[in-house]
Amino acid sequence: MRFVGLTLYHSAQSLMFNLMRGMRRRNTGSGGIIQLLHGRGWFVMALVIGAGLLNLPTPEGLTDQGYAVLVMSIVATILFVTEPIPLPAVALLIIVTEVVLLGVNPNDAAKSIMSDSVLFIMGSLMLAVSIVKQKLDKRIAFFIVKMTGTNTANICVGITIVSGFMASVIGEHTVAAMMLPVAITLIRLTSEDPKEVRRLAAALLFSISCGCAIAGISTPSGGARNAIMIGFWSEFYYDPLNPDTFKYLIDYVSWALYCFPIFLVQLPLTSYIILKVFPPEYNSLNRAVVKLRAQLAEQGKMDVGDWSTIAILFITLVGWITMSGTIGLGIIALLGAIAFLVVGLVKWDDINTNVNWGVVLLYGAAISLGVQMKDTGAAIWLADKFITLLSNIGAESGVGLWLSVSALTTAVTNMMSNGAAVAMLGPVALKMAAVSGESPLLMGYITAISSSFAYLTVVGTPACTIVYASGYLKASDFLAVGWRMLIMSTTVLMLFAYFYWPVLGL
Amino acid sequence: MNEDVKKENNTKPFKILVCIDGTDDSYRGLRYAARIGSGANADITLLYVRKIDKELNTGGLDMRLARENMLNWGLDLPSTTALKRAHDLLIEIGYLDEDWGSKTSHTEIQGDPLGDNSVEYTSQSGRKVILKLMVAQSPELGILDESELGSYDITIVSSSKPGEADDKAMRFSGSISQIVATESKNTVIVANSLEENHGHLLCLSGSASSFRAAQRDALIARRCYCPIYLYCVAKNEDEIPHKQIILDKARKIIEKMGYGVSGEKIDVGDPVECIVEEGSKYSLIVLSGERKKGFRRFFKSSVVYRVLRSAHNSVMISR
Numbered sequence: 099m100r101f102v103g104l105t106l107y108h109s110a111q112s113l114m115f116n117l118m119r120g121m122r123r124r125n126t127g128s129g130g131i132i133q134l135l136h137g138r139g140w141f142v143m144a145l146v147i148g149a150g151l152l153n154l155p156t157p158e159g160l161t162d163q164g165y166a167v168l169v170m171s172i173v174a175t176i177l178f179v180t181e182p183i184p185l186p187a188v189a190l191l192i193i194v195t196e197v198v199l200l201g202v203n204p205n206d207a208a209k210s211i212m213s214d215s216v217l218f219i220m221g222s223l224m225l226a227v228s229i230v231k232q233k234l235d236k237r238i239a240f241f242i243v244k245m246t247g248t249n250t251a252n253i254c255v256g257i258t259i260v261s262g263f264m265a266s267v268i269g270e271h272t273v274a275a276m277m278l279p280v281a282i283t284l285i286r287l288t289s290e291d292p293k294e295v296r297r298l299a300a301a302l303l304f305s306i307s308c309g310c311a312i313a314g315i316s317t318p319s320g321g322a323r324n325a326i327m328i329g330f331w332s333e334f335y336y337d338p339l340n341p342d343t344f345k346y347l348i349d350y351v352s353w354a355l356y357c358f359p360i361f362l363v364q365l366p367l368t369s370y371i372i373l374k375v376f377p378p379e380y381n382s383l384n385r386a387v388v389k390l391r392a393q394l395a396e397q398g399k400m401d402v403g404d405w406s407t408i409a410i411l412f413i414t415l416v417g418w419i420t421m422s423g424t425i426g427l428g429i430i431a432l433l434g435a436i437a438f439l440v441v442g443l444v445k446w447d448d449i450n451t452n453v454n455w456g457v458v459l460l461y462g463a464a465i466s467l468g469v470q471m472k473d474t475g476a477a478i479w480l481a482d483k484f485i486t487l488l489s490n491i492g493a494e495s496g497v498g499l500w501l502s503v504s505a506l507t508t509a510v511t512n513m514m515s516n517g518a519a520v521a522m523l524g525p526v527a528l529k530m531a532a533v534s535g536e537s538p539l540l541m542g543y544i545t546a547i548s549s550s551f552a553y554l555t556v557v558g559t560p561a562c563t564i565v566y567a568s569g570y571l572k573a574s575d576f577l578a579v580g581w582r583m584l585i586m587s588t589t590v591l592m593l594f595a596y597f598y599w600p601v602l603g604l
Numbered sequence: 605m606n607e608d609v610k611k612e613n614n615t616k617p618f619k620i621l622v623c624i625d626g627t628d629d630s631y632r633g634l635r636y637a638a639r640i641g642s643g644a645n646a647d648i649t650l651l652y653v654r655k656i657d658k659e660l661n662t663g664g665l666d667m668r669l670a671r672e673n674m675l676n677w678g679l680d681l682p683s684t685t686a687l688k689r690a691h692d693l694l695i696e697i698g699y700l701d702e703d704w705g706s707k708t709s710h711t712e713i714q715g716d717p718l719g720d721n722s723v724e725y726t727s728q729s730g731r732k733v734i735l736k737l738m739v740a741q742s743p744e745l746g747i748l749d750e751s752e753l754g755s756y757d758i759t760i761v762s763s764s765k766p767g768e769a770d771d772k773a774m775r776f777s778g779s780i781s782q783i784v785a786t787e788s789k790n791t792v793i794v795a796n797s798l799e800e801n802h803g804h805l806l807c808l809s810g811s812a813s814s815f816r817a818a819q820r821d822a823l824i825a826r827r828c829y830c831p832i833y834l835y836c837v838a839k840n841e842d843e844i845p846h847k848q849i850i851l852d853k854a855r856k857i858i859e860k861m862g863y864g865v866s867g868e869k870i871d872v873g874d875p876v877e878c879i880v881e882e883g884s885k886y887s888l889i890v891l892s893g894e895r896k897k898g899f900r901r902f903f904k905s906s907v908v909y910r911v912l913r914s915a916h917n918s919v920m921i922s923r
Contacts (some may be wrong), residue, residue: 181658223663223665226665227669230673235673265890269662269665271665275665275673278673279677279679280669282674282677282679283679292626321663381806451666452665452666454664454665457664458664557658560661560662569626569681
């Protein structure tokens with residue numbers, strides 16, 4: 099039987115491999131349609147699934163348009179995860195199908211992909227490039243080693259704290275890109291042989307990625323998911339004529355009041371978990387730190403450019419804190435990016451090359467799809483089904499529901515980007531609040547925060563992907579740290595939702 | 605150097621593709637490649653495959669920015685580190701000289717701004733060593749593309765056993781090397797603790813392809829002066845005379861090519877278990893392979909795949 103199983107396994111493996119095999123570099127033989135479809139297996143499969151589902155009868159209680167949006171979401175999710183075609187093409191496909199399949203006016207479809215959330219994503223990416231280009235990372239590294247000394251555990255804690263505080267303001271991809279060379283320099287100055295510094299490397303690199311992950315939810319500017327959820331609250335619940343709905347316009351400070359303490363509580367726990375799972379081989383990095391200090395000392399004093407960068411960042415942060423409620427997060431992020439360009443600290447070419455505009459378009463399309471889920475009734479229908487399902491296990495409200503939503507979001511966010519996860523799940527979670535009688539704000543916070551629990555996989559968060567590119571980590575390392583982090587973060591979130599948020603009036 | 609090898613020197617070079625992933629196994633594979641390539645006309649390509657960056661994974665910030673930042677710190681990227689180490693190893697063992705001429709090239713590849721990059725070193729006699737950094741949708745796709753498009757005579761890919769798979773960056777897990785071994789149209793060595801001086805165990809089933817494998821192995825073994833040992837597994841005692849005929853035929857084929865056989869053996873039992881056990885005493889287990897798809901594999905050559913999975917040492921699938 100083992101023989102049969104093994105052979106079948108090989109046959110299936112080969113079949114799948116050839117079906118999904120990517121586009122070849124040059125045409126190496128069989129031409130025509132087969133060659134054209136080479137590597138497009140998942141695309142074809144997604145279309146077949148979509149067409150098959152659309153030909154099924156519309157489920158009871160759901161409109162035809164709502165059903166079409168649900169099918170579109172399934173197809174889009176398959177394409178997000180498998181990426182058989184460029185992601186911007188998926189975004190464009192969403193817009194096209196909204197018009198063709200749902201009958202949405204083309205102008206409305208075009209408008210729906212641009213919102214303050216999308217402007218924020220665009221602006222924060224531009225800011226990210228501008229900041230990384232200023233090479234402030236060496237100064238930050240110097241600050242860390244000056245603050246922590248040479249003790250390895252202290253350095254790991256220092257990196258987690260600094261990464262965390264920076265990621266709470268400027269986005270985790272920026273911080274990960276800046277901190278990665280700091281960690282690798284420390285590793286290589288300790289030993290050139292990766293086997294000798296296996297655990298040290300893991301501890302330092304996870305200090306960056308986990309520090310970023312726990313901080314990304316602490317303020318609205320920490321990540322795209324936060325801006326997307328703020329956008330959904332406003333889109334779904336805000337009515338300018340009804341003062342009772344003004345609470346759904348969440349500003350920077352309100353969000354930080356709810357979420358920043360969660361980050362602070364997680365900071366020491368995160369360092370504890372990382373150092374427990376990967377106790378470094380060396381208690382002291384004396385040699386490495388001395389060499390690093392010598393390298394960093396060559397930089398000299400901070401120049402006008404450095405001070406200008408800090409000033410622009412500070413003004414942007416003040417803008418977010420004081421004005422995001424009135425002019426939006428996105429406009430302030432764009433103002434910050436424009437300031438970098440005006441002062442001449444960054445070239446447009448640098449921004450243009452290093453920002454993936456296709457992803458911005460994709461977020462826009464995903465948010466637009468989320469809005470369509472609300473408008474067509476698909477979100478409330480799905481929410482109702484979930485609540486009915488959860489009522490079988492007594493989790494239709496309260497902590498049971500919070501945990502279920504958190505678990506669902508965690509599962510999805512570990513397979514795709516956290517922003518995309520919130521864009522897809524946010525509308526359903528908010529409608530689940532309506533069905534179950536929970537506060538939409540509470541359910542929204544739980545969804546957005548849980549989307550940062552992408553500790554288990556390399557692709558979970560941008561910071562994970564960036565530190566993995568160092569070549570020092572295995573995919574299994576993410577699991578080793580990830581499940582512990584997951585339990586810790588979920589517990590902390592539930593405790594805050596139960597004890598702390600009610601104090602704030604939620 | 606015998607006449608055949610001299611003759612080969614005047615014909616097209618023997619092309620060896622060595623997949624470098626930073627593991628010790630891949631460098632052992634490189635040593636073996638250098639041995640096959642030394643003393644005769646051969647080109648060695650060292651290939652590192654990096655996955656194309658997925659756009660959504662970095663939240664819209666191009667991964668290139670993080671890489672550039674590392675380079676600004678004077679840090680090598682994992683790919684460069686791995687290829688540099690391979691380059692240094694070839695110099696250390698005297699295969700590559702500092703005075704070889706070098707030429708760099710860049711090919712733009714859709715989907716990744718870095719594209720393919722290579723450095724080609726050429727000796728005065730025309731022998732080449734090419735360091736190639738390639739981007740592909742997956743390591744196995746990159747290897748198979750290069751292997752087929754470059755018409756290599758042999759591809760060497762390192763392997764980790766399931767469970768020990770060290771998937772660091774571009775390290776080749778057991779399944780990657782198996783896919784390459786299974787799907788490649790050319791001869792593949794799956795390098796697993798590859799040692800140089802223990803000879804080739806050439807396993808013969810009596811099929812036409814196994815005799816072609818004997819020819820092929822003779823060509824490779826004589827390049828590195830590796831002894832060949834012939835091996836057959838009989839299901840029972842009655843089959844032994846038939847297996848002896850197969851061994852004799854293979855011996856004649858190899859001797860006709862101007863190379864010798866250092867020993868032969870027939871065991872009775874399960875082919876996979878016998879090959880894996882006997883093979884552990886040799887540098888390489890050599891098996892014949894045909895690129896069969898789907899359920900054809902169920903009826904043919906499944907021994908190859910079972911040996912690939914179970915072997916404790918390196919396996920060469922000869923095509």
